[in-house]
Structure formats: structure tokens, C-alpha cells
Amino acid sequence: xxxxxxxxxxxxxxxxxxxxxxxxxxxxxxxxxxxxxxxxxxxxxxxxxxxxxxxxxxxxxxxxxxxxxxxxxxxxxxxxxxxxxxxxxxxxxxxxxxxxxxxxxxxxxxxxxx
Amino acid sequence: xxxxxxxxxxxxxxxxxxxxxxxxxxxxxxxxxxxxxxxxxxxxxxxxxxxxxxxxxxxxxxxxxxxxxxxxxxxxxxxxxxxxxxxxxxxxxxxxxxxxxxxxxxxxxxxxx
Numbered sequence: 103x104x105x106x107x108x109x110x111x112x113x114x115x116x117x118x119x120x121x122x123x124x125x126x127x128x129x130x131x132x133x134x135x136x137x138x139x140x141x142x143x144x145x146x147x148x149x150x151x152x153x154x155x156x157x158x159x160x161x162x163x164x165x166x167x168x169x170x171x172x173x174x175x176x177x178x179x180x181x182x183x184x185x186x187x188x189x190x191x192x193x194x195x196x197x198x199x200x201x202x203x204x205x206x207x208x209x210x211x212x213x214x215x216x
Numbered sequence: 217x218x219x220x221x222x223x224x225x226x227x228x229x230x231x232x233x234x235x236x237x238x239x240x241x242x243x244x245x246x247x248x249x250x251x252x253x254x255x256x257x258x259x260x261x262x263x264x265x266x267x268x269x270x271x272x273x274x275x276x277x278x279x280x281x282x283x284x285x286x287x288x289x290x291x292x293x294x295x296x297x298x299x300x301x302x303x304x305x306x307x308x309x310x311x312x313x314x315x316x317x318x319x320x321x322x323x324x325x326x327x328x329x
Binding site: 104106133135137144145146147150152157158160190192194196198199201202203204205206207208209210212 | 246247249251256257258259260261264266304308312313314315316317318319320321322
């Protein structure tokens with residue numbers, strides 16, 4: 103158990119809909135990362151938050167947004183969903199260090215867009 | 217964009233044999249990490265090697281890093297069936313905003329008994 107929790111585990115929805123994925127980081131970790139894993143793109147970094155502030159952006163679509171709340175949990179919002187958004191979405195957390203940033207991953211949310 | 221590329225894409229061995237996976241990357245790094253993923257589940261951190269280190273050990277794992285060649289290798293000795301999983305290298309790129317990891321596409325390891 104990594105200490106990172108994600109809900110829900112599975113999500114099935116239709117094209118055009120909006121969903122929210124939730125993540126609680128390990129106790130004490132201020133950095134939260136979101137990654138998307140799909141068969142064709144592999145593991146792609148989406149966005150990082152540090153202590154409530156956006157820290158870095160990766161390959162995140164404009165239809166996606168995220169935030170980190172004062173209690174450090176984070177939410178990833180996906181809107182106007184397309185079939186290609188079907189993927190595993192992982193949240194990870196770590197201490198903020200350029201050298202020792204071992205990341206702890208949650209179990210993921212499997213999103214299926216029909 | 218993909219930073220790391222693992223080689224081979226797939227590896228099948230017998231229990232007790234050693235497994236070696238390689239990773240190449242493109243830009244300067246702060247560190248390189250290896251993760252394991254069991255079928256569709258979360259990633260588990262295995263080992264981190266800093267850019268100024270050349271070799272690191274953890275149990276049956278041995279990682280090497282050659283920054284001049286921008287490559288790393290992961291050796292799993294005396295493999296067990298429980299080692300069956302996908303293995304990913306991930307780099308923390310130097311001089312980037314934030315501390316996100318860039319992952320390779322992974323090596324799928326199958327260990328048969």
C-alpha cells in the first residue's frame with residue numbers, strides 16, 4: 103500500500119460527459135502528480151501541483167483541469183470526454199526534491215468512455 | 217513526449233535466471249528511477265539512482281547509469297515468478313519546471329516456473 107488513495111477505481115461514462123477523479127496523497131507529501139496511461143501513448147505526465155499551486159504542466163489537454171485543495175487532496179476534471187480519453191489515470195505524490203523525488207502511486211482510476 | 221526507451225520490449229525467462237533491461241534517454245537528468253507495474257495496477261518504485269552515481273544495489277536489483285551514453289540498465293538476479301510484471305525507467309529531467317517523471321514505454325518481463 104503506497105499510502106496514496108484514488109477514487110473511484112472504475113468509471114464508465116459516455117462521450118461528451120464530464121467526470122472528476124479524486125486523489126489523496128501520502129501524509130506529508132506536498133507534491134501531487136497526475137499521469138495518464140494508455141496503450142498507444144504509454145505513461146504521460148499531465149500536471150503537477152505543489153502545496154496548492156500548479157507547478158508544472160505536461161501533455162494535458164485544454165478539456166482537462168486539476169486543482170489541489172488546502173487539505174492537499176487533488177482532483178482531476180475531464181470534460182467533453184472523447185473515446186480516446188479512455189485510459190488509466192494515476193495520481194502520485196512525493197516530497198519536493200529534484201534529487202530524491204521517488205514517487206508513490208495510487209492504484210489508479212480506469213476510465214472507459216463509450 | 218517520451219524521454220526513455222526501454223529495451224527489450226518483452227523478455228521471457230525461466231525462474232532462477234537473470235533478467236536485464238536497458239533504458240536510454242535523451243536529455244540531462246537529475247536522477248533516473250525504475251518502477252514495476254503488475255498488470256494494470258499502480259506503479260511501485262524500485263530504485264532511484266542519482267546522476268552522479270554509477271551503480272546502485274537493492275536486494276536482487278542492480279542498476280547502472282552511464283550519463284555519457286545516456287543509458288541505464290536494471291538487472292534482476294535469480295528471477296522468480298513473482299517478478300513477472302512491466303518495468304519502466306523514468307527520468308527526472310534537469311532544468312525543467314517541477315519534478316515530474318518522464319517514463320519510457322516499459323519492458324514486459326515474464327518469468328516462468
